[in-house]
Amino acid sequence: MTIVQIQNASLRLRNNKIFELFVVSIIILSALLIGAKTYPIPDSVMQLVKWLDLAITLIFLFEITIRFIAEENKKRFFHSGWNIFDTLIVIVSLIPIEDSEMALVGRLVRIFRVLRMVSIIPELxxxxxxxxxxxxxxxxxxxxxxxxxxxxxxxxxxxxxxxxxxxxxxxxxxxxxxxxxxxxxxxxxxxxxxxxxxxxxxxxxxxxxxxxxxxxxxxxxxxxxxxxxxxxxxxxxxxxxxxxxxxxxxxxxxxxxxxxxxxxxxxx
CATH class of the missing domain: 1.10.287.70 (Helix Hairpins)
Incomplete structure (x- = not known):
């Protein structure tokens, strides 16, 4: 596929309502996982929650990549404060800081992922x-x-x-x-x-x-x-x-x- 074809395919996927609903459902799932971590849950379930959290982060990375590729003028992508916010949230979520002194920062970043609902839904x-x-x-x-x-x-x-x-x-x-x-x-x-x-x-x-x-x-x-x-x-x-x-x-x-x-x- 050529660059133009990839960009057109990314644009169609970005504007697809089903894809938008899928991303919104992933954000809601992320919010539910944040709430689940506040309860005392078994280690086996906690391990499942961690794998789901990693999968959600990868989906967010895929979604932000699609939005970046679909943008005709790549420099304009970062003119939007919401795009900068989404990119920072995804990048920080990818950093393995759960078992370090920065674990609290990682948890806070995952909490703020719920705000991505605002950047996805135009009405909000x-x-x-x-x-x-x-x-x-x-x-x-x-x-x-x-x-x-x-x-x-x-x-x-x-x-x-x-x-x-x-x-x-x-x-x-x-x-x-x-x-x-x-x-x-x-x-x-x-x-x-x-x-x-x-x-x-x-x-x-x-x-x-x-x-x-x-x-x-x-x-x-x-x-x-x-x-x-x-x-x-x-x-x-x-x-x-x-x-x-x-x-x-x-x-x-x-x-x-x-x-x-x-x-x-x-x-x-």
Whole structure:
């Protein structure tokens, strides 16, 4: 077989849905083996698990090789962060470090092989990319949330420290207590305890919950949803371009250019 034939065969195999499902099933099997190793199992079964782990690593090596061969521009293959991640995971998994001081690193790498599910499934990859793209906007929301947390923690430590120093002894402990309140973990017990001394302290808790659990949470969801919609729009535009379809913007430009040509012909 020529190089072109090998590349075309690799491309067909990479784009094959059955092959994709096979790789996904291997990733799931890898995750199950990771969980199985956390149980006390007989030595014979552990030996079988090790052989299966080696077979999974070889399958991953075959899959990443197919993806590399199928890529027309080999340099572009490593422009993708997911391809770099998959390659590093496979290479480190091939290194025999189970019985060395680096055994812990080997176990961690095998745990992170589950993340290859994201690189294989486009929908998961889109969700993660949307979350990463939303991080700059989310950063400002988190900063504002921290300011609210800090103000309420300072107020709580000032007024409630004598009531329960375990929960309100200083500002760092108060921050943890407020996080517990925000997640609704027995927050009413904390509120009733302070209400015995300060009957109106319920205002403190209700306003804090409204600002953090409701308002800020909805802001975070709104930002992520907007970014996700932008990602879907870009993907649809790229797919239309690949299929040779004209987008609405391109169609509007074509109509405007035709109108300009007709007006020019009328003037002439």
């Amino acid at each position: 990859r889109m969700l993660l990319n949307s979350l990463l793209r939303a991080m700059p906007q989310l950063g400002y929301v988190l900063l504002l949330m921290f300011i609210i947390f800090y103000i309420y923690a300072a107020v709580g430590a000032t007024f409630f420290a004598k009531i329960n120093p375990v929960l309100w002894g200083d500002i760092s402990i108060s921050l943890l207590t407020l996080f517990r309140v925000m997640t609704f973990e027995d927050w009413t017990d904390i509120m009733y305890e302070t209400m015995d001394v300060y009957p109106l302290s319920w205002i403190f808790y209700l306003t804090f919950i409204f600002l953090t659990a409701f308002a800020f949470l909805n802001m975070v969801i709104g930002i992520v949803v907007n970014v996700l919609e932008d990602e879907h729009a870009k993907e649809r535009a790229a797919q239309d371009e690949a299929d040779g379809k004209i987008s609405m913007d391109d169609l509007a430009k074509e109509i405007r250019s035709l109108k300009e040509m007709l007006e020019q012909q009328r003037k002439d």
